Amino acid sequence: MSILEISNISLTYPAMDSPAVNNISLNIEKNEIHALVGESGCGKSTTIRMIAGLENPTSGEIKYNGQLLNRAGYSVPPEKRNIGMVFQDNSLFPHLTVKENILFGIKDKTQRTEEKSEYFLNLTGLNGLGERYPHEISGGQVQRVALSRALAPEPELILMDEPFNNLDIRIKMNMLEEVGKILNKTNTTCLLITHEKSEAFILADRITVMREGTLLQTAKPPELYKSPVDTYVAEFFGRANHIPVKLNNGMFETAMGMINVPSAFEKNTLSELGFLVHRPWDVKISKDGDFEIEIVNSYFFGDYQEVRFKPINSESDVQFKFFTHIGEYFAPGTKLRVSIPAERLTFCSS
C-alpha cells in the first residue's frame, strides 16, 4: 500500500528558465525505506521540501495516506501535515536542550513527559544527554537528536535530507545501521535523500535515481546496480564499461567484434545504436574467451587492481577496464582473451 503518492508534480522557481522538478511521479510504500539519489542540484531537495510543504509545486498532486496535500492552488501547510523531517544541517534549536528539542514537536502538552523524552533518548542511544545543549554534544549525537526530534510526534513518514553528510565515515556506518533499526522498530516509512550511493545501498529497500529534475529509474538496489536504465545510472552506482554497439542483422557490432544478442533481451525494444553496459568484475579471462584484447596499463587501488585494455589492433583511444585481485600482474602490451557472460550485459540506448 502506498503511503505517499506523488503524481506529475513540477516546480519552477521564479527567475529560473527550466523547472527544478519536472513532472515527476513516485509512490512510497508503507514501511519502506526509499532513497532518492542524485547529484547536487538535481531537484531531490526541492522534491522533499514539496512533500514537507515547505515549497508548493506549480502543478501536480501529492497524497499522503490517501489525503490530498497539494494540488494547484491548494496546499496543506507544513505544520498540519505530520510528516517528520531531518535536515541536512540538523537544524537543532540551539537555545533548547536536547530534551526540549525532542519534545518540541509534540503538540499535546500532557504528552510532553519525562517518559517520552527518556524513551527517545533511549531509542537513539542518547541516555543521560537530555539536559545538554546541542553545541555540547558530538556530531553523531546531534544527528541522533535530530532523528529523535523528527520521530517524537510519531509521524508515519519521515523525510531525511542528506542527514549523514557531515559525519565522519566510521560514525556514518554505525549510524546507518542504527537508523535502519530504529525506523524498523518504530514502523516509520522513510524517504531518504542522498548523493552517496553507499548510504542508499545500505539503508534503502528501493532507490529512485533523479537527474535534472526528472526521475530515471526506481528499483531495488541489486537490480539497479545490475540493470541500470542508462549509462548515467550505471556510472552513478559504480564503475562500468559502456561498449558502444550497433544492431546489425540481429547481432551487435562492437569494436571487439560481433556479439550475439543475448536471448534474455527483448529484441523489439532495442534501438539501432546503444551501449552494452556491464561491471568491470564481470570480465573473465579465459583461453577460449570471445574477444582478444591488449593490456594498456594497470593501476593499483589497494583493495583491487584496475586493468585498462583495448580491443586488439585497435587504433582508437577507446579503453575498457576490468578489476583483478592484487597479485596478478599484467604488463602493458600483453594480449589476452576475455569473455563477458551474457547474463551480465544490459543494453542502454543512452
Place this chain on the structure above:
Amino acid sequence: MSLIKQVGNNLIKIKKYSIIVYIFAGIILVPVGIILIALFIPGSEIWNHILNYLLPSYLLQTIMLAMGVLVCTSVVGVLSAWIIVQYNFPLKNIFRILLILPMAIPAYISAFTYAGILDYTGPVQVFFRNTLGLNEGYPVINIMNLPGAIFIMTMALYPYIYLPAQSAFRQQAGSIHDASLVLGVSGTKLFFKVSLPLIRPALVGGGILVLMEVLNEYGAVHYFGVNTLTVGIFRAWFSLGDLPSAMKLSALLLLGVLTIIISERKIRGRIGYSLPTARPFFPKKASGWKSFLFIFLCSIPVFLGLLIPLAQLIQWAVNADQDLLSHKFINLIKNSFALTGIATLIIITAAITSAHILRNPSIRWRKSLLSILTLGYAIPGTVIAIGIMIGFGFVDRQLNFILGLITAGSGRLFLSGSLAALIIAYGVRFMGVALNPIDAGFTQISTNYHKAARTLGRNSISALFIVDLPNIHSSLKAAGILVLLDILKELPLTMILRPFNFDTLAVRAYEMAIDERLPMAALPSLVIILIGLISVLLLTTGIKKRRI
C-alpha cells in the same frame, strides 16, 4: 619554514613594546581607581543629607528610566527588525536605512527640540490656539518628566537594538524555521519559541549598550528634570559644592555599571549559538493591507526620532536669523572640529599601537588588557571626568609644591582645565570604541602577511604600514568615524573638563537650550546631526560592502 619561524620569534620582540599597552591600561584604571577609593573616605554632612534624602530618589529614577528605556527600545527595535527581515514590502530598503538614522540625533538635542515643539509658543499649541481657535482647555502634552525622558531616549537609542536584532534575524538559517514548521509550530508561536530566543545574545549585547547610554546621559534627563544618579553627581558638585559627595555618587554609579558588565558575561553563559547556515532565509512578500501596516509602523520611529525634530531644528535655524558666517560661529566650529580631529587622531593611533602589540598571543594578561582598554566606554563620562580632574588636581598640587621650592610663585594649574586633560579623558572613554573594530580587523587577517613582509626585508613598523593597515582599512574607517562622532556630540565630560571659555558645538547647543534660547541652539545642533547622519550612512554602506 625555518625562516618564517625565526621571524615569528622576532614578532614576539614586540613584547618589549608591550609596556606601552600597560601604560594605556594604567591611564584608564587610574581615574576608575580614584573614584572607587571615594567609597572609603568619610562622608561630609552634605553626604549624609544626600544619602538620606536624595539618593533613594536618584536610584529610583535611574532604575525606572533605565528599565523604561530598555523595554521600549527592545519593543521598537525588535519589532522593526522583524518586519524588515521577515517581509518584502514597498520602500523596505529605504526604511531599512532610515530606521538607523535616529541614532544621529543625540538625546539632549531631541529633548530640548521636543520641549520646544510642545511648549506654549511651539507649533502644537499654536496650532490649537490659532487654527482651531481654542483658547484654554486644549490638551497640553507635558514632556518634561520621566515618561518624556523615556520617550526621548527610546527614540535616540532603539537603533542599538534594531541593528543587532536585524542582523541576528537575518543570520537565522531558513532551515531552523523549516524545522519548526515541520514540527507543527508556526506564526507567533514560532516567533516567541524560536526566533526571539535565538536573537537573545544580540539583544543582550544591544541592551547593555542602551543601559550604558542611559546611565551616561546627562543633557536630556537634566533638561527634563529627571533626577538620575548622573544628574545627582553634577548637582552634588556644582550646586552643593561637595566634590567628595560627587565622587561617592560616581562610585555608586560605577559599581552599578561593573555589575551590569559582569552579569552580562554570566547571562551569555552556556547557550551556544553557532547557527547552521545550510539554507539562507528568504523574506515573504507582504500582502496589500499588511504592506500599508508595515510602512505605517516603520514610519513611526523614523518620524518621531528623526524627521520631526530635524524639521523643527531647521525651522528654528532658518528663522533665528543667525549669521552663519559670524566670527563667533566660525570659531565655535573651528574649536570643535580641531579638538575632535586631534583627539580622534591620538585615540586611533593609540588603538592601532595597542591592537598591534596585542596581536602577539604570548603577551601576559592579554585578555585582561583588552577588557581594561575597552572598559572606558561602559563608564559614564561624568565619572571619568571627575576621576581625571581629581587625578590631575593632585599632580598639579605636587608640581606646584616642587615649583614653590624653586621659585616663589605658586597656584598655577598645569594640567587641570587644559585641553590635554580633556583629550586624555576622551581617550579613557573612547579607546574601546576605536579598539574593538581595529582588534576585530587584525583578528581577521593572518599574522603570516606580516611575517612574510618581514622575510622580504621590511621592519616591523614598515610592515605594519605597508601590509597590515591597508588590509584593515575598513575597520580603521569605522573606528575613526565612530570616535569622531562620539567626541563631537559628547556633553557631560566636555562640560566638566573643558578649559575656561572653550566651547564645543555640543556644549554651546546645550547651554543655549538651558537658557531657553532654543533657536540659537539649532545651528550647532544641526551641524552635529549632519556629521552624525553622514557618519551613520558611511558606516552602514561600508558594512554592506563588506557583507558582499
